Amino acid sequence: LNGVGKTTLIEAIGWVLFGHHAARTTKELIKRDGASPHEPCRVALEFELEGDGYSVVREMVGKNLMPKASLQINGKLITNNADEATEVITEKIGMDYLSFFTSVFARQKELNALSIMKAAERKRLVLRMLGIERIEKSIQTIREDKRDNEKRIEGIKAATVDKEGRKKIDVLSSTQGELGRTQERLLPIIKEIEAATSIKEKAVEDAKEELEIGTRNYENYVALSGKLSERRSDLENASKRKEEKEKELADLLVKKKRLDEIADKETRYFQFREKKEQLDALRENYQRKLELVKREKKTALELQKRDENLNGLKEQRTELEGVEEQVKAVKLEIEAVQKQKERIHASLGAFKSQVVQTKKEIEERTRKKKRIEELGSEGECPLCERKLGSHYEWLLTKLHEELQTKRESLHSIFNEYKQKKEERASQERAEELLIQKDKERDKRVIEKRALDTRIAHEERELERWKTELELIQADLTPLMAVEFDANAYKDVISALNDLEVVYREMIGLRAEIGRIGDVKSNVQKLRDLERTTSEAISVLQRQIEELAFDKREYEAKKANYDRKKEELTESRLKLLAKRNEFENVCR
Missing domain, CATH: 1.10.287 (Helix Hairpins)
Incomplete structure (x- = not known):
């Protein structure tokens, strides 16, 4: 079956999983024609993978179509960031958007995508689809470690002889006393660095805990802001629809007034229609008479x-x-x-x-x-x-x-x-x-x-x-006694035509007026929706105010955490260098 929306459904799944990269068009063309600029474009997808339940929601909001996404695994919020959600999903399912549209689903006219790829590209794609890419990375890491160890061994071998061709063990034996003194000198330095590293690790843990608290506040702030934007969009849509229904109701009330004004003409219409039927019968007899006279x-x-x-x-x-x-x-x-x-x-x-x-x-x-x-x-x-x-x-x-x-x-x-x-x-x-x-x-x-x-x-x-x-x-x-007044008949026809226009208008007005009850009910529902939406907006605004999220403070905590991590890394590297030096002295 062509044209029923199969491709649209699959592309919607690809978009909610991988974002704009998975779309065939620009983001401006993803949103349906005729949609309001404030109306969000959203796709929600729930699926199960290896026993875990995934729920991902991706949307574009506002006139600038800002991307937003949220990812939950087993009911727990993982992230509210669109790029992070894409990265987590790509890692969990073991394929990116290109692998998805080449293996799971092939777009129209793209069934030969694999055949037109180069051998190296096709290999990387298949390895990524089968999850072998991670194994390849592990193998590559092992190979690099092997090469490093071989280089280290070669270095050690080279290190046993000095430039003058003397065995370093003989040289080391002569300087053993000096190395002992060096060991005694390095031990307090190592202990001092270990103490400083422990302090920095504690500082990193504290900074990380503060950052996690800030991140949760940030995620709550983003979630509340998203809901607030949704409620404001809902309020705007409800207000617009209420105004349209109120205008429709006002138009229907005007039509009802018009119907009341012309209601008395319905009786005249049926009277003239009956009179026309009588005159039609009379005219038929008169024409029959003229025809018979002529035939006679x-x-x-x-x-x-x-x-x-x-x-x-x-x-x-x-x-x-x-x-x-x-x-x-x-x-x-x-x-x-x-x-x-x-x-x-x-x-x-x-x-x-x-x-x-x-x-x-x-x-x-x-x-x-x-x-x-x-x-x-x-x-x-x-x-x-x-x-x-x-x-x-x-x-x-x-x-x-x-x-x-x-x-x-x-x-x-x-x-x-x-x-x-x-x-x-x-x-x-x-x-x-x-x-x-x-x-x-x-x-x-x-x-x-x-x-x-x-x-x-x-x-x-x-x-x-x-x-x-x-x-x-x-x-x-x-x-023979039948006579017919053509002028009187024309007058009746003229009057009936005028009344028929009014009568048809009455039929149309009655059909329209029959919707007054439904329109009133819709207006009331939209007013209630507008009120409840306004209340929900107020609640969300209070929650955001109570959250008291300070983005600058959050960025400062994040920068502090990164700085502490860098200091900890430097301390650990320094400690590692001294320990290596101490071990070399010991050897």
Whole structure:
């Protein structure tokens, strides 16, 4: 899930533990937008580590966002100093802010922080995270001690021989008496220094005790001052909120007064709204009346138009009366002509067969005659194989007569055939004329049927429009007396609009006024809070005055303690030097 505040929570934990170093932004951007300059920015965190309960509070106060922090372990206040709290926490948990944001939590886009570090930086970070850094420091200290001891041994070895190459033991033996006298001289000096060191240790203890008392007073003073600052900030916030609520209450009381002034207009608003509803119903009926009147006129005109159209169609139909009988008569004539054509066609076939047959006979007799002529009178008869002799002329004459008869018959048949063809052509022309006439009669029949259909449709439409007119007149009759005054309606609408503005204002005022009780209660609570906060401030001021903390005196005690410690250290070093000198003399 993105944008729900996971990073903000973790960064708040990092900030309360390690301070501003753990923040991604400057301290001015840590505080939320819109917060009052006097409103503190605080984070409190409680956690357990190795059986101990930790409670750390870090905040920024004032316009300059001064950092403050307090740390408690197992309920005991450890420090009220922000830097000291960070140091103690870093030491206790074994990691600084960089280790925290690299191991425990990785910010967005910083998951590869370890991978981009140099090897030495990564090693130091991991050692610090695992607590190995302290072991490394111990090992480093041991190594340094080892090197010091080795140097000391080398020094001791070098110290056994002097510059001239003589063994120092021989030299020391010769000066043993002198060393004995030196020992006797050093013993009282060492005792004197030990006595002075004991006095200074007692002085350091006394100074430390005074400083601890002063430190407790200082911590109490800081804690009381912090609480006093918090209470003053709370008082300022409470006063500001009280002023806002008192202003809100005053505004609500003004609105209540306004509601009382316009309360009587609510009745007028509902009266005018009821009157408008009545006029709306009346206007609707009046508009219905006008619509019906208009429809009545339109329907009457439509009835007149359709009646005239129907009469015209009926006159057209009268002109087409008897057309079906005419069509039947023409069809009968066509059938008669077609039958006659069939008879003529059959006759033509017979004539054609006769012509063919006659032509064949003529050709046959012509061939015979030509054969006889070729044979001559001395030739043999093709049938009986006897000489033609006297029969020759007779046969030629007979064949000639037969040919003449056949030719005349052919001419007669041909003339009759030609006459029949002309008769057939005449019948075909008559048939075409009758067919054209039949088509014209069919068109007139179709026209008559279309007129019948249109007439039936117009008659139905005429009846429908008559019924429509009757229904309109039935709806119009109860509305004829309805009248509507548009000007009066406009006046009512205008007045209602003005009253509706007031009515909506009343609804809003009532919703606002309903909060008067809660606002009064909040004002009283804020006054009580202001009073109790003022009392708490007075108590804290008295406690601070009773504490009588003097910062200069505290600084003087701290300086005195440091000075005593330095004197004690110098005395101990001096004592150590004399003891070393005495031990060297003894050795």
